[in-house]
Amino acid sequence: MRPAIIGAGAISALHLQALAGMDEIEAVAIADIDGDRAGEAARQHTIRAYTDYRLMVEKEKPDIVVITLPHHLHRDCAIWCAQSGCHILLEKPMAIRAEDCDEIIGVVNDRKVKLMVGHTQHYFAENIKAREMIESGQLGKLVMINDVRHVDYYADSRPGWFFETAKSGGGIAMNLGSHAIDRIQWLTDSKIAQVKASVSFYGTRGDIEGSLTAFVRTDRGLPCVISQSGYGGVNRDETELVFTEGMLKLRTGAGLWVGRSGEYRQVETIQNEPPFVLQYRDLLDCIRADAVPECSGEYSKSVVSAVQAIYASHRSGQEVALNQQQGGTLACSTAT
Ligand SMILES: NC(=O)c1ccc[n+]([C@@H]2O[C@H](COP(=O)([O-])OP(=O)(O)OC[C@H]3O[C@@H](n4cnc5c(N)ncnc54)[C@H](O)[C@@H]3O)[C@@H](O)[C@H]2O)c1
Secondary structure, eight states, X not given: OOEEEEOOXXXXXXXXXXXXXXXXXXXXXXXXXXXXXXXXXXXXXXOEEESOHHHHHHHHOOSEEEEOOOGGGHHHHHHHHHHTTOEEEEESSSOSSHHHHHHHHHHHHHHTOOEEXXXXXXXXXXXXXXXXXXXXXXXXXXXXXXXXXXXXXXXXXXXXXXXXXXXXXSSHHHHHHHHHHHHHHHHHTOOEEEEEEEEEOOOSSSSSXXXXXEEEEETTOOEEEEEEEOEEEEEEEEEEEEETTEEEEEETTTEEEEEETTEEEEEOOOOOSXXXXXXXXXXXXXXXXXXXXXXXXXXXXXXXXXXXXXXXXXXXXSOEEEEGGGTSEEOSTTOO
């Protein structure tokens, strides 16, 4: 398999690093409108550089394209690449609107290519272990989740487009909220069905929201709180899962702890391969077996729909219901 990368920004480095360590797949080219950036990545990995991704796809005829572009470009690029017959690994969030996801899904289905969205939460060892522990019932019934993320979202290193709603689709909720929503849905094998949320706009740059407080309920009736701040302070990425017979403290990328009898004990988890390598293995397996990826277009649309419900709830002050059976349609009349 010969993938080509579209977008030579921050996350493309992790994709190229993962690909460099794999035998059965080899990156051939990278495209970025910033020719220096594409050239530097190409030099590091001995691949070809382009400034126009369409030209790259036409010339290189890659089996797979890896789309790591700003969010507002995901739709058009994914549609064009699917029409060109490429399998697609599309970075999260799938697109900035659920309607855009529908358009991508339509073309992907027509052209019979595989689409996987880069919801990397599924490939971290401690997340996988937490999911197994939920399923096993060994801590009793899962009764709630508190998912907390604090970062310095306004750091100078963050590219400008993240701060423009027209390009990013939103701030911390669209970008990092996608991870929280995906994590909750995937860990509990359910979909977000109800959302009551509030966001705030006190950032130093752009027109995006810098914090999110959401009370969500899954379609299995599980209540969860998502709390995220981008205003700095002390970074935190912690998911607390509360059961009838104990707790789990999940720190994605850092570890998993069981809380029982007044103390936490770390659970052994082994990350045999980096999450990005596992993501590529999963994609290759799906292509070979002609199987639907776990992070399919439909699944990933449910994440985008939940983010849209967060914004709709903030605007209306109302709880928003999502009809995930109908692909995440906002069922509440106030949710426009
Ligand atoms: N899976 C994860 O954990 C994770 C982590 C970080 C970022 N991401 C996602 O990856 C994507 C990219 O994020 P990033 O941080 O790498 O952004 P970035 O700004 O660093 O990179 C985007 C690149 O796209 C290029 N670009 C813009 N328009 C283009 C065009 N028309 N043609 C070709 N290139 C173009 C830019 O020049 C830039 O180099 C986003 O969807 C983001 O949410 C995912």
